[in-house]
Amino acid sequence: MLKVAVLGYGVVGSGVCEVIRTNAKSLSEKLGDSVEVKYVLDIKEVDSSDPEAAKITKDFSAILNDPEISVVAEVMGGATFAYDYTKQLLMAGKHVVTSNKELVATKGTELLSIAKEKNVNYLFEASVGGGIPIIRPLYSCLAANEINRITGILNGTTNYILTKMFREGSDFATALKEAQEKGYAERNPSADVDGIDACRKIAILASLVFGKEVECNKVKTIGITGITETDVAYAEKLDSVIKLIGQAELKEQKVYVSVEPRVIKKGTPLASIDDVFNGIMVNGNAIGEVVFYGPGAGKLPTASAVVADIIDCLRNDRNREYFWTKAESDFVADSKNNFGCYLIRTKNPEEIIKKLPIAEKVSVVDGEIGLVTEQIREEELNEVLPYAVSYMKLA
Amino acid sequence: MLKVAVLGYGVVGSGVCEVIRTNAKSLSEKLGDSVEVKYVLDIKEVDSSDPEAAKITKDFSAILNDPEISVVAEVMGGATFAYDYTKQLLMAGKHVVTSNKELVATKGTELLSIAKEKNVNYLFEASVGGGIPIIRPLYSCLAANEINRITGILNGTTNYILTKMFREGSDFATALKEAQEKGYAERNPSADVDGIDACRKIAILASLVFGKEVECNKVKTIGITGITETDVAYAEKLDSVIKLIGQAELKEQKVYVSVEPRVIKKGTPLASIDDVFNGIMVNGNAIGEVVFYGPGAGKLPTASAVVADIIDCLRNDRNREYFWTKAESDFVADSKNNFGCYLIRTKNPEEIIKKLPIAEKVSVVDGEIGLVTEQIREEELNEVLPYAVSYMKLA
Numbered sequence: 001m002l003k004v005a006v007l008g009y010g011v012v013g014s015g016v017c018e019v020i021r022t023n024a025k026s027l028s029e030k031l032g033d034s035v036e037v038k039y040v041l042d043i044k045e046v047d048s049s050d051p052e053a054a055k056i057t058k059d060f061s062a063i064l065n066d067p068e069i070s071v072v073a074e075v076m077g078g079a080t081f082a083y084d085y086t087k088q089l090l091m092a093g094k095h096v097v098t099s100n101k102e103l104v105a106t107k108g109t110e111l112l113s114i115a116k117e118k119n120v121n122y123l124f125e126a127s128v129g130g131g132i133p134i135i136r137p138l139y140s141c142l143a144a145n146e147i148n149r150i151t152g153i154l155n156g157t158t159n160y161i162l163t164k165m166f167r168e169g170s171d172f173a174t175a176l177k178e179a180q181e182k183g184y185a186e187r188n189p190s191a192d193v194d195g196i197d198a199c200r201k202i203a204i205l206a207s208l209v210f211g212k213e214v215e216c217n218k219v220k221t222i223g224i225t226g227i228t229e230t231d232v233a234y235a236e237k238l239d240s241v242i243k244l245i246g247q248a249e250l251k252e253q254k255v256y257v258s259v260e261p262r263v264i265k266k267g268t269p270l271a272s273i274d275d276v277f278n279g280i281m282v283n284g285n286a287i288g289e290v291v292f293y294g295p296g297a298g299k300l301p302t303a304s305a306v307v308a309d310i311i312d313c314l315r316n317d318r319n320r321e322y323f324w325t326k327a328e329s330d331f332v333a334d335s336k337n338n339f340g341c342y343l344i345r346t347k348n349p350e351e352i353i354k355k356l357p358i359a360e361k362v363s364v365v366d367g368e369i370g371l372v373t374e375q376i377r378e379e380e381l382n383e384v385l386p387y388a389v390s391y392m393k394l395a
Numbered sequence: 396m397l398k399v400a401v402l403g404y405g406v407v408g409s410g411v412c413e414v415i416r417t418n419a420k421s422l423s424e425k426l427g428d429s430v431e432v433k434y435v436l437d438i439k440e441v442d443s444s445d446p447e448a449a450k451i452t453k454d455f456s457a458i459l460n461d462p463e464i465s466v467v468a469e470v471m472g473g474a475t476f477a478y479d480y481t482k483q484l485l486m487a488g489k490h491v492v493t494s495n496k497e498l499v500a501t502k503g504t505e506l507l508s509i510a511k512e513k514n515v516n517y518l519f520e521a522s523v524g525g526g527i528p529i530i531r532p533l534y535s536c537l538a539a540n541e542i543n544r545i546t547g548i549l550n551g552t553t554n555y556i557l558t559k560m561f562r563e564g565s566d567f568a569t570a571l572k573e574a575q576e577k578g579y580a581e582r583n584p585s586a587d588v589d590g591i592d593a594c595r596k597i598a599i600l601a602s603l604v605f606g607k608e609v610e611c612n613k614v615k616t617i618g619i620t621g622i623t624e625t626d627v628a629y630a631e632k633l634d635s636v637i638k639l640i641g642q643a644e645l646k647e648q649k650v651y652v653s654v655e656p657r658v659i660k661k662g663t664p665l666a667s668i669d670d671v672f673n674g675i676m677v678n679g680n681a682i683g684e685v686v687f688y689g690p691g692a693g694k695l696p697t698a699s700a701v702v703a704d705i706i707d708c709l710r711n712d713r714n715r716e717y718f719w720t721k722a723e724s725d726f727v728a729d730s731k732n733n734f735g736c737y738l739i740r741t742k743n744p745e746e747i748i749k750k751l752p753i754a755e756k757v758s759v760v761d762g763e764i765g766l767v768t769e770q771i772r773e774e775e776l777n778e779v780l781p782y783a784v785s786y787m788k789l790a
Contacts, residue, residue, distance in 0.1 A: 287700075
């Protein structure tokens with residue numbers, strides 16, 4: 001009997017227990033031994049009818065000191081207790097798997113380094129893309145490639161809101177309210193709508209594939225709160241949709257990384273990824289482009305990724321070598337050097353046309369015009385912003 | 396220095412050598428040691444200017460008996476020499492990785508069993524979906540799931556032809572000719588257009604996820620040679636496209652498996668996968684649905700998957716436990732028990748309407764009508780086929 005512990009009995013934690021219970025038979029066939037949750041750490045009271053009630057404990061040290069426990073799933077979230085516990089567990093030679101993107105994005109470098117030193121795993125498949133397999137494919141299946149670029153719809157809540165705005169012509173506030181009513185958005189939706197969640201995820205992906213830490217605070221991040229129905233109309237005029245896109249691209253040893261709403265041509269792979277789904281497009285020098293698509297959040301999908309990591313640890317009781325190091329301070333390019341084509345809404349087109357190469361003009365509302373630039377650097381864009389109503393990058 | 400051998404210097408074999416040459420630096424960083432192709436087995440003459448010219452050999456035993464070689468890529472295709480060589484290599488305790496779907500589909504059970512016994516790997520990521528990561532994600536990332544169903548566009552050539560027929564209104568013969576001119580289809584296109592290639596691939600996927608051998612000759616297989624412009628018009632009338640779909644579904648310990656052209660609603664994930672791309676949708680009991688999308692063939696994408704398997708063997712020098720066993724003879728359900736909704740073209744609708752539940756009627760050409768059935772079994776369908784012009788399953 002293999003025994004594991006789960007830290008946190010919230011949505012993901014209860015999902016992890018449920019997957020292990022529900023799929024007990026097939027898991028035991030895969031592992032050659034049955035697997036069971038021995039402890040669930042949570043401070044809240046759990047109803048005695050709950051199937052895991054007998055396993056609930058408030059005593060972290062019981063888990064830390066139990067030699068039967070070799071794998072722990074940290075699904076409590078946050079970067080304080082979770083950080084402290086994870087560190088102690090790794091130091092004690094236990095594998096830790098997690099869905100905690102905040103912790104991986106902020107403390108991953110240190111935690112991976114401890115894991116390596118102790119020859120255990122710190123795995124985080126569930127931290128990006130919910131249940132979509134992405135971390136392991138990047139590490140294993142695409143290992144033969146030099147990855148040039150990762151582009152993804154990494155946050156389901158904002159994708160749901162944007163989908164509503166396009167399909168039903170809702171404004172942002174209405175669409176957000178619906179997302180909250182459906183439980184897709186938090187009461188305080190900032191982490192989603194301001195792009196913070198997507199920023200953590202692209203930081204994790206970029207750190208993993210480029211091997212050096214991409215710090216969140218260096219990622220240019222724009223959320224979707226400013227998107228209006230007029231922006232939607234512009235996108236439609238360009239036969240496009242708007243998606244919140246996290247992207248990281250390596251060029252000449254520097255990574256260009258951003259999270260921002262982007263205008264995406266219909267018919268391209270990410271444009272059709274709607275509702276709460278996530279999609280991640282990876283560009284490698286041998287494979288070309290591959291896309292991973294699926295439920296980016298949700299109890300069981302996320303739990304499915306956590307349990308896959310647990311299985312990996314139980315099957316391969318040693319370090320997986322996921323690893324990145326601290327980066328030199330200029331590894332992440334200053335965002336003024338980011339580049340792309342932009343849609344610029346303006347009431348003063350002449351001022352912009354004389355400074356920037358323009359590929360296309362679109363007219364949607366009276367009194368302003370949309371200019372689509374050729375590829376420029378953000379520095380060039382910034383110079384004309386005084387003449388712009390707003391702008392959005394194309395993809 | 397890690398040394399590997401490549402059997403076969405065709406498209407994929409030269410791609411494998413190219414990826415190992417081109418990405419030498421990043422591969423050596425990942426492996427902690429440099430990796431080099433030591434032998435390339437081929438009977439054809441290779442120009443002395445070829446970068447691998449010095450490594451070409453006709454002597455298989457040199458590879459078999461070289462203790463420096465722990466991993467061999469079999470990319471020669473076919474099931475005769477490839478079978479013999481693979482067996483000898485595995486018996487000799489060498490890992491074998493392959494893109495050879497014919498061999499995996501027909502001899503996989505035996506070869507995996509030898510690999511297990513010898514504690515080496517027989518890996519075949521490249522055998523399905525070209526460069527798209529699918530085998531390893533099914534085994535590792537989705538390990539927490541009980542997989543219910545796999546549905547895929549598994550053959551790029553037929554997908555290219557069908558895309559042409561829809562986009563440009565070409566008939567089958569014209570579209571095939573174009574595919575041949577572009578090098579996407581062989582001079583003898585039977586393996587692709589008759590569904591044989593897709594059949595091998597769905598057989599491999601089904602065997603892997605359900606753990607028991609699904610033999611190709613038990614898979615109901617219909618190719619695309621019979622698809623006409625009228626069929627295309629029917630699909631369009633149903634706001635759908637036609638795709639050659641391989642599907643395997645587990646229900647009550649039996650697998651229902653087929654390869655056939657299917658009418659797929661636009662806006663669903665597989666409908667937008669066009670040209671030579673492949674897409675594979677996996678349904679698991681925790682994850683729900685995930686889709687893997689990318690180049691299903693081609694020199695470098697396929698080589699990328701082969702080299703990923705090589706890296707896996709070099710990183711983890713022991714059996715990966717990919718495995719399936721012989722199945723009981725009724726594991727694959729008789730195709731008369733396959734089920735679904737069907738579009739039936741008929742000149743005698745009354746005869747069919749009185750026998751089958753009909754959900755929708757569509758009219759495209761004079762003198763016949765298209766009936767869309769509710770879900771029925773193929774046995775029920777077969778009874779009305781005397782009254783049908785043709786039929787196609789919906790998806």
